[in-house]
Amino acid sequence: MKIKKLLTILVVVLMMVGINSCGKKETGPIKIGVLLPLTGHMANFGTMEKNSYEMAKDKINANGGINGRKLEFVYEDDTGKPDVGRAGAEKLINVNKVPMIAGGYSSSVTFAAAAVAQQYRVPFLVNTGSVDKITQPEAFNLTTNDGAKFYIYRMNPPVSEYASGLEGLLSQIVKPKSVFIIHENTAFGTKGAKSFAKTAKKLGIEVKGNHQYSAGTVDFKPLLLNAKKANPDMVYMISYVMDAAMLMKQARQIEFTTPKLFVGAGAGFTMPAFKENAGKASEDVVSATLWHQSLPIKGAKEYFDKYVEKFGKDHTPDYHGAEAYSAAQVVADVLKRCNGKYTPETIKKALDATNMMTVFGPVKFTSYGKKIHQNKMNTYVVQWINGNLKLIWPEDLANAKFVYPIDWAANWK
Incomplete structure (x- = not known):
C-alpha cells in the first residue's frame, strides 16, 4: 500500500511539473544575428548599416517588440574578408544559436557566409551583397526548383x-x-x-x-x-x-x-x-x-531625417542605410508571423510568404531567370x-x- 501511495504521489508531482513547464512562456529577447564590416576598409558602410539596424530595432521595441518580446541583434564583424565572414556566420549559428542571420555587405563576404547558412539550413536575409550568384541556387549545388531547400533571401537588387x-x-x-x-x-x-x-x-x-x-x-x-x-x-x-x-x-x-x-x-x-x-x-x-529619401515611399524621408538628427548632418544615410533599416523591418514582420516558434524552419516559411512595404520599398521574394528568393526593385x-x-x-x-x-x-x- 505504501509503495502504491508513493507511486501515486510521484505521478501527480510529475504531472504538475509537466503542466508548469508547458505553461512556461519565454520572455527574454529574441536574438537575430547580423553580419557586417564594422572595422577595416569597409567600416563606413558597416557603421551606417549597424546604426540603421539599431534605429529600426529601437522603434520596433518601443512599439511592443515581437509579440511582447524584445528584438535583439547580435553583431559579428566580418572586417570585409570572406574567411572572417565565414567564421562569423559559423559563430552566430553554433555559439550564439541564432535562428536567422541578416546583413551581408561585401559580395565576396556575403557569398562565403551564405554557404555557411545554407550548410546549416539557417535563413540568411541579405540586404546589400549584390553579386548575382548569391540568389542563384546552382551556385550551391541546387536548382531553381529547390526553393524548399534554399535558405538564402535577398532584399536588394543583384549587381547585374x-x-x-x-x-x-x-x-x-x-x-x-x-x-x-x-x-x-x-x-x-x-x-x-x-x-x-x-x-x-x-x-x-x-x-x-x-x-x-x-x-x-x-x-x-x-x-x-x-x-x-x-x-x-x-x-x-x-x-x-x-x-x-x-x-x-x-x-x-x-x-x-x-x-x-x-x-x-x-x-x-x-x-x-x-x-x-x-x-x-x-x-x-x-x-x-537603389534608393533616395525623396522617393514617394512611406517612411523613407522620416528615416533619413531621424538618422541625420541622431548622427549629424555630416553622416547622411544613402541606400545602404535604407537597406539595413528595411532588413530590420522585414525581420520583425517575419518573426511576428512565426506564432511564437522562432526556429529556422518557421522563419523560412514566413520569409517565403513575405509581402510588405519598407522604407527601402516593397519586399516580396520571387523567382526569375536563374534566381530564387530574390526581391525585384527599380533602380x-x-x-x-x-x-x-x-x-x-x-x-x-x-x-x-x-x-x-x-x-x-x-x-x-
Missing part, C-alpha cells in the same frame, strides 16, 4: 541590375558613343563591369576599355591616363568609397576633362565620405543608386549637385534637374 535605371538617362539625354570601364577586381566589381559592358552593347555604346585594379591601390594615374588616351564620352567606375574618391581626385589632377560624364555604380559614389574625400572633384558626378540615378546628393532620374521622380552638359575644367578650378 544596378545600371537599369541609368539606361534611360544615357539613351535619352547623354547619348554617349563610347565608355571606359574601371572596376575593382572583386566579385562585385568584376560582375558589375561585365553587366555594364552588356548594357553598353545593347545601347550601342562602344567599350573602349574595361580595366580592373587591386583593392588597396593608391595611385590610379596610370589607369586614368590610359582612359584619357582612349578619349571616351563616359567613364563608368565600380569602386568602394575611398577608391571612388581617389579616382575622381586623380582624374582632376591629370586634367581628364573630356568625358561627357563620370558615372559611379553606386557603392562608394553615394556615400557622404565620397564627397568629403573627393572635394571639388565630386561635383556633378553621377551614380546609379535610380543621383548626382552630386552643390555638395548634395540629388535624385535626377527618372524625371517624374526627380527632386533636382540633371546638371548637363558639364564643364569639368570649370568645376575643378
Whole structure:
C-alpha cells in the first residue's frame, strides 16, 4: 500500500511539473544575428548599416517588440574578408544559436557566409551583397526548383541590375558613343563591369576599355591616363568609397576633362565620405543608386531625417542605410508571423510568404531567370549637385534637374 501511495504521489508531482513547464512562456529577447564590416576598409558602410539596424530595432521595441518580446541583434564583424565572414556566420549559428542571420555587405563576404547558412539550413536575409550568384541556387549545388531547400533571401537588387535605371538617362539625354570601364577586381566589381559592358552593347555604346585594379591601390594615374588616351564620352567606375574618391581626385589632377560624364555604380559614389574625400572633384558626378529619401515611399524621408538628427548632418544615410533599416523591418514582420516558434524552419516559411512595404520599398521574394528568393526593385540615378546628393532620374521622380552638359575644367578650378 505504501509503495502504491508513493507511486501515486510521484505521478501527480510529475504531472504538475509537466503542466508548469508547458505553461512556461519565454520572455527574454529574441536574438537575430547580423553580419557586417564594422572595422577595416569597409567600416563606413558597416557603421551606417549597424546604426540603421539599431534605429529600426529601437522603434520596433518601443512599439511592443515581437509579440511582447524584445528584438535583439547580435553583431559579428566580418572586417570585409570572406574567411572572417565565414567564421562569423559559423559563430552566430553554433555559439550564439541564432535562428536567422541578416546583413551581408561585401559580395565576396556575403557569398562565403551564405554557404555557411545554407550548410546549416539557417535563413540568411541579405540586404546589400549584390553579386548575382548569391540568389542563384546552382551556385550551391541546387536548382531553381529547390526553393524548399534554399535558405538564402535577398532584399536588394543583384549587381547585374544596378545600371537599369541609368539606361534611360544615357539613351535619352547623354547619348554617349563610347565608355571606359574601371572596376575593382572583386566579385562585385568584376560582375558589375561585365553587366555594364552588356548594357553598353545593347545601347550601342562602344567599350573602349574595361580595366580592373587591386583593392588597396593608391595611385590610379596610370589607369586614368590610359582612359584619357582612349578619349571616351563616359567613364563608368565600380569602386568602394575611398577608391571612388581617389579616382575622381586623380582624374582632376591629370586634367581628364573630356568625358561627357563620370558615372559611379553606386557603392562608394553615394556615400557622404565620397564627397568629403573627393572635394571639388565630386561635383556633378553621377551614380546609379537603389534608393533616395525623396522617393514617394512611406517612411523613407522620416528615416533619413531621424538618422541625420541622431548622427549629424555630416553622416547622411544613402541606400545602404535604407537597406539595413528595411532588413530590420522585414525581420520583425517575419518573426511576428512565426506564432511564437522562432526556429529556422518557421522563419523560412514566413520569409517565403513575405509581402510588405519598407522604407527601402516593397519586399516580396520571387523567382526569375536563374534566381530564387530574390526581391525585384527599380533602380535610380543621383548626382552630386552643390555638395548634395540629388535624385535626377527618372524625371517624374526627380527632386533636382540633371546638371548637363558639364564643364569639368570649370568645376575643378
